[in-house]
Amino acid sequence: MPRMDAVTLRQLRALLAVAETGSLTAAAGGLGLSPPAVHAQIRSLENALAVPLLIRAPDGSGSRPTPEAALVLETARRIDIALRGCVEQIAAVKAGHAGRVTLGVVSTAKYFAPRLVARLKDLCPGIEVSLHEANREGIVADLERGAVDLAIMGRPPRHPEVTATVLGPHPHGLVAPAGHPLAGRRVTVEDLVDQPMITREDGSGTRILMTRYLDSQAEGRVFDLTVMGSNETIKQAVLAGLGLAFLSLHTVTDEVQQGRLVTLDAPGLPLIRQWFLVHPQHAPLSPAARTVHDRIVGLGAAVLPGG
Structure with missing residues (x-):
């Protein structure tokens, strides 16, 4: 009965060498072995498969495969091709030409991140880049537990410790619907205190920056804040006249241009x-x-809106 667990690559390569050269002696020369060593490998393979694999020529000039050996040789060649492909893929991974990378982005970056991934697909065709979006707290947690390889964000966290490289400027400002009474003129702090503000949730980098800005300008005065869970919802609320919003200006590039x-x-x-x-x-x-x-890093600010 065949014993597949007893079949080895060395045995299969010995059989391939004999089939290609036509003799044990020639096969041994190509493999850097002695003829008895090659013969022993083939005998072991025959015992493992429980079939004869070579027929000795009547005149003693060489050996040829049996019909059973032809089936084994076809499989051995497929295995050899698969292994060569595996070795090539490993070399590509080691060289950084292949593999999978998870790129985390804060919610604000989703307005340019897909375009960046498309650029990377052209620049690194052998690498699969998957995109993962979350708010600032989520991306920091992902960095901590190793759920993302790289991340694009605003202020780098203190923990976990990260290596950070500047990509380009990230402007923030207050936005209003076209035709708003405050549009087109210099706005004072008193003007802002009277306006309802629409903001992101706690933990958002934009919310943190907005809070710092309003505190620095309004000296502790209270604003009428409405929390909404996404930049898209906030933009629609502003367009509907529900209030002003402090946002990354990269999130409203299209609406401002329009x-x-x-x-x-x-x-x-x-x-x-x-x-x-x-x-x-x-x-x-x-x-x-x-x-x-x-x-x-090489693309730098070119990955950003307007870059």
Whole structure:
């Protein structure tokens, strides 16, 4: 009865060599073995499969495969091709030309991240880049537990410790619907205190920046805040006249260009922060992640709206 667990690559390669050269002696020369060693490998393979694999020529000039051996040889060639492909893929992964990379982005970055992934597909065709979106707290947690290889965000976290590279400027400002009474003129703090504000949830980087801005300008005065869970919902609320919003101006590029929203000329605005590409210091980048990292850094501000 055949014993598949007894079949080895060395045996299959010995059979292939004999089939290709026509003799044990020639096969041994190609494999760097002695003829008895090659014969022993084939005998072991015959015992494992419980069938004869070679027929000795009547004149003693060589050996030819049996019909059963032809089936084994076909399988051996497929195995050899698969192994060569595997070796090539491993080499590509080690060189950073292949692999899978998870790129985390804060919610605000989703307005340009898909375009970036499309660029990376052209620049790194052998690397699969998957996109993962979350708010700032979520991306920080993902960096901590190693759920993302790289992340694009605003202010880098203090924990976990990360290596951060600046990609380009990230402006923030107040937006209003076209035709709003505050549009087109210099806005004062008193004007803002009287306006309802629509904002992101706690934990959002934009919410943190807005709070700091309003605190610095209004000296502790209370604003009428309405919390909404996404930039898209906030934009629709502003367009509907429900209030003003403090947003990344990269999230409203299209609406401003179309004249549907306007940015307000308010004190200290726009606030210019930076976009960063970060990765955890505690975990070395894989070769594929290093390749993607270097490609993104090379693109720099070109990945951003208007870049």
